Amino acid sequence: MAARPRSATRRDPPVAHVRCKDCMIRDRAVCSNCTPQELEFLEAIKSYRTFRPGEEIVAMGETTDFLGSVVEGCVGLSHLMSDGRRQMVGLLFPSDFIGRPMRPKAPFDAVAVSNVRLCVFARSKFEALLRETPAMEQRLLEMTLDELDGARDWMVLLGRKSAREKVATFFAIVSRRLAQVRHVALSDGVSLELPLTREDMADYLGLTIETVSRQISALKKEGLIQMSDARHLTIPDYNALLEAAGDDGDGGLVA
Amino acid sequence: MAARPRSATRRDPPVAHVRCKDCMIRDRAVCSNCTPQELEFLEAIKSYRTFRPGEEIVAMGETTDFLGSVVEGCVGLSHLMSDGRRQMVGLLFPSDFIGRPMRPKAPFDAVAVSNVRLCVFARSKFEALLRETPAMEQRLLEMTLDELDGARDWMVLLGRKSAREKVATFFAIVSRRLAQVRHVALSDGVSLELPLTREDMADYLGLTIETVSRQISALKKEGLIQMSDARHLTIPDYNALLEAAGDDGDGGLVA
DNA sequence: CGAGTTTTTGAATGGTCTCAACTGGAGTGG
DNA sequence: CCACTCCAGTTGAGACCATTCAAAAACTCG
Numbered sequence: 425m426a427a428r429p430r431s432a433t434r435r436d437p438p439v440a441h442v443r444c445k446d447c448m449i450r451d452r453a454v455c456s457n458c459t460p461q462e463l464e465f466l467e468a469i470k471s472y473r474t475f476r477p478g479e480e481i482v483a484m485g486e487t488t489d490f491l492g493s494v495v496e497g498c499v500g501l502s503h504l505m506s507d508g509r510r511q512m513v514g515l516l517f518p519s520d521f522i523g524r525p526m527r528p529k530a531p532f533d534a535v536a537v538s539n540v541r542l543c544v545f546a547r548s549k550f551e552a553l554l555r556e557t558p559a560m561e562q563r564l565l566e567m568t569l570d571e572l573d574g575a576r577d578w579m580v581l582l583g584r585k586s587a588r589e590k591v592a593t594f595f596a597i598v599s600r601r602l603a604q605v606r607h608v609a610l611s612d613g614v615s616l617e618l619p620l621t622r623e624d625m626a627d628y629l630g631l632t633i634e635t636v637s638r639q640i641s642a643l644k645k646e647g648l649i650q651m652s653d654a655r656h657l658t659i660p661d662y663n664a665l666l667e668a669a670g671d672d673g674d675g676g677l678v679a
Numbered sequence: 680m681a682a683r684p685r686s687a688t689r690r691d692p693p694v695a696h697v698r699c700k701d702c703m704i705r706d707r708a709v710c711s712n713c714t715p716q717e718l719e720f721l722e723a724i725k726s727y728r729t730f731r732p733g734e735e736i737v738a739m740g741e742t743t744d745f746l747g748s749v750v751e752g753c754v755g756l757s758h759l760m761s762d763g764r765r766q767m768v769g770l771l772f773p774s775d776f777i778g779r780p781m782r783p784k785a786p787f788d789a790v791a792v793s794n795v796r797l798c799v800f801a802r803s804k805f806e807a808l809l810r811e812t813p814a815m816e817q818r819l820l821e822m823t824l825d826e827l828d829g830a831r832d833w834m835v836l837l838g839r840k841s842a843r844e845k846v847a848t849f850f851a852i853v854s855r856r857l858a859q860v861r862h863v864a865l866s867d868g869v870s871l872e873l874p875l876t877r878e879d880m881a882d883y884l885g886l887t888i889e890t891v892s893r894q895i896s897a898l899k900k901e902g903l904i905q906m907s908d909a910r911h912l913t914i915p916d917y918n919a920l921l922e923a924a925g926d927d928g929d930g931g932l933v934a
Numbered sequence: 935c936g937a938g939t940t941t942t943t944g945a946a947t948g949g950t951c952t953c954a955a956c957t958g959g960a961g962t963g964g
Numbered sequence: 965c966c967a968c969t970c971c972a973g974t975t976g977a978g979a980c981c982a983t984t985c986a987a988a989a990a991c992t993c994g
Contacts, residue, residue, distance in 0.1 A: 503835045506927035511838040513831035524824050531828050561816060568823045569779050573786050575830040576768035580758045582837035583766040583885025587982065622941065630838025635982055637942055654941060654991080672761035842950065877973060887951060892974055908959090909973060 449519035457559040475536035482534040490544040491523035497540035498619040501532045512628040538619040590629040591639040592668040704774035712814040730791035737789040745799040746778035752795030753874040756787045767883040793874040845884040846894040847923040
């Protein structure tokens with residue numbers, strides 16, 4: 425749980441103030457429907473914050489004075505039970521919104537899973553803006569509804585899928601979201617670096633690290649995935665992986 | 680799955696048009712922040728629909744032309760996997776909203792769990808109203824955020840709780856929500872009729888009916904609950920039940 | 935290289951599921 | 965009224981999958 429970087433490939437993210445119009449997540453974040461004027465206001469009140477892997481962003485029960493978007497990296501929302509059991513209940517990728525308007529008290533822990541950069545706004549200013557900016561409020565409602573769908577898909581995974589299906593689903597979802605972040609299509613043979621440790625995965629999937637590790641080994645042996653090291657994943661046949669995930673066409677995959 | 684009533688205590692609900700100001704869920708539904716004018720408009724476009732236990736309200740993938748509030752009874756949202764596994768992903772009580780604005784395609788099945796009465800609006804009319812009624816849009820955002828929290832609490836249950844804890848949590852939540860519906864405080868010694876069959880509970884908890892049944896028997900033997908028949912539940916000591924649910928003060932219980 | 939950490943692998947335990955039989959209440963018909 | 969069916973729920977026995985405990989292997993960093 426120490427605030428130590430786990431990857432040598434990233435240095436400390438620059439704190440440079442990126443113009444909104446050049447922002448990588450401009451097309452999908454809360455601000456995606458804003459007019460130039462509204463954007464200018466956001467530009468004035470926004471700031472950036474960075475976090476190292478394992479660093480706590482918000483503690484459960486804490487009152488937060490900011491809200492914002494994930495610009496870079498991966499944020500885990502999790503619940504720690506009093507006896508130490510942990511369940512991750514959300515995984516935020518770039519463009520996802522963090523924090524809840526009108527509800528200052530955080531219902532879950534938010535932890536940086538990888539190196540993270542947030543674009544944050546002071547709560548009071550953002551809430552005021554929200555009240556007079558229907559476009560943004562609508563976008564936020566849309567995003568919240570999508571997140572609710574994602575949470576429900578995850579409930580299916582947690583309640584009914586086998587360990588093997590859980591791990592396969594996880595890989596399918598992460599590769600899908602990372603492709604989206606990179607603005608590229610999801611093709612066979614995608615390679616990616618897993619942002620999570622085995623422990624994080626286990627907490628997300630409702631399993632133990634040992635079981636996660638065993639299922640990864642099994643998927644490797646079957647040729648459904650390839651791993652050059654513990655973090656670097658290649659998916660030779662995406663549809664074959666989906667098959668193993670137990671998802672029939674329609675269901676799931678809205679992380 | 681037949682559309683048959685499971686309880687003899689209710690006759691067919693009356694289809695009488697209740698005035699909004701007399702509505703039982705007026706204080707917590709989407710319309711709770713509406714002005715008298717807005718309410719009048721709602722009054723004009725609303726209608727009631729009733730469903731019998733087991734009756735399908737919306738099928739997954741179906742395009743729905745209505746949205747609305749649960750006025751009476753209990754609605755289950757569930758996902759059916761292609762091999763027959765089922766996971767319930769939401770349980771709607773009176774005042775909960777059903778359907779998603781701007782997203783006509785239903786992502787899950789919605790099934791009446793008990794006798795249900797909905798207050799419904801034509802999608803197009805409601806969406807138009809929503810666009811020009813910030814109070815309602817804000818309320819809907821609020822409700823959606825609460826539902827997201829509820830879904831995440833349920834993820835903790837599905838991913839990390841034992842069968843015993845799952846059943847105890849379920850009883851705690853249902854009694855809490857039913858007390859809310861009845862506008863009474865949650866006291867020790869509450870009695871209630873479970874709106875769900877053992878199968879529905881199993882689907883909600885990610886268990887089998889046999890396991891649910893065994894855990895209920897165990898809780899009964901320990902005196903944490905009393906059951907006069909399979910549906911009628913009494914909780915002599917609510918805090919003791921919470922203890923068995925594995926919830927430490929803060930967590931959970933936002934159904 | 936050596937210490938500490940993460941990941942993998944192994945063996946045994948145990949909680950939940952599966953399969954199967956039984957119970958009890960509601961409805962039906964003789 | 966009783967015999968019968970039907971279905972929801974309960975209980976039992978055994979199997980299986982994921983966990984637990986333990987140790988080895990691989991990797992990171994000083």
